[in-house]
Amino acid sequence: MGSVVSLLAPRRLASMTFDFILPPVCHCCGAETSGSGAFCAECFMHLRIIGRPCCVSCAVPVPEKAFLGHSGRCAVCEACLPPWRQARAAFVYDEWSRKLILPLKYADRTENARLLASFMKRAGSDLLIGNDLLIPVPLHWTRLLRRRYNQAALLARALARGKGMPTCIPDVLKRAVMTQSLARLPSRERAREVQKAIVVRRQFVPAVEGKRVLLIDDVLTTGATARVCTLALLDAGATSVDLLVAARTERFASESEGEDGQS
Template identity: 50%
Template sequence: MSAAAAPRPARLLQRCGRGLLDLLLPPLCLACDRPVAAPGQFCAACFQGVTFITAPFCVRCGAPFVYAALAGGDGLCAHCRQQSPVFSRARAAFRYDAMARRLILPFKHGDRTDLARPLARFMARAGAALLEEADLLVPVPLHRTRLLARRYNQAALLAGALARLSGRKMLPDALRRVRATPMLGDLSARARAETMAGAIAVRPGRAAAIAGRRILLIDDVLTTGATSNACARALLAAGARAVDVLALARVADPRFH
């Protein structure tokens, strides 16, 4: 058997194995229990409810614009025009709405860690340019008390899946939360920034791996950017060349911008 022909039986065996698995455990929609053609897909009804973030969006923070004319000549949203974020660029796959919550909340709080890889695929498409330029993937950290309660860091799971999909290196423990912070959901943008000030630091011994690198920070939801800014500030202080952000979903409520 030639070298070129050798992989064919392996591919055939793989397809047979996948077919048997699909027969025993038929693939279901990521957001509901309807059957789909292949794992990691949406059914037709749920797909219509997903709001993917596409242009036009702010070239800096990735917030989607309702109309392209709102971008102006510089492509920036009003918030970034007034105060630039610490990170260089941010992108996200989905707008954070009811459908995105149906995906993220079970993944984040319901032990649906199996969603990390299919969700990361959507992130990889949305952040293809950022992944191409990234030297190192770094997840947003959880405080140890929250990590103990949740048992996993959803950002680290996404970062790991993205690293495997893209071939980029990941440093899962590059950052740490030096103090526990409250949930930020009900806080204003200013209160979020004040809460996160000084809450993130580079873990001792990791600065050498960060210095001179372009870092891609990975998170599940990007809201005002307070957490991303705190992480970027710590990474830049440790010598990072630049910090970009890639999130699964992006809050686009104008009250945050």
């Protein structure tokens, strides 16, 4: 016991010294935090974690008194069922969650991937247990060259860490066609823009055949990109596809809150 204490004490001292030199800061606003938490009290209070009730097919949060069908789906999904089986999201995509996601995408804040993944694991714990592969939504090579990394792949790798997690294969999907930025496109134009733009690389078809796939992305808006990815995976022989994202727009058919390349 004494040896354990003697080992812990220097580590604790080193941690306290490091925190004194470089105090922990909130991942959202950058303000110093008093403890080891990832957020200051104000930002954590404003972050909208998606719980129940939400649609099992598109993860959109719904008011408690809103109608969900016997299957747990919202009216939109009941009328037009997505090709994926189920979807989960950690946060509502709003001004507060954007402070975590946009720096990851555009400002090299790659450390945010592990933080977002920790919340995604809670939101999609059942999907992580029930699937074989983690496959991220791809970037076109020109955007990948410009950004130097695919944020969805970083999330997938972070999710794969830990005992019993599905295997992450980051390069299964390929954007065969360079699409224009989807940020300001209406939902119908998004769907036309990404149609046939994403394919499964030939060398990965055997790895996908007969497997249950969990598709990973940072944000779900209209579902146009996720739909094309799902159909490509199913065509390659996947037995099923589920969807797990860091954040999801509050309205299913939002046409003004998207970012480029997202689902």
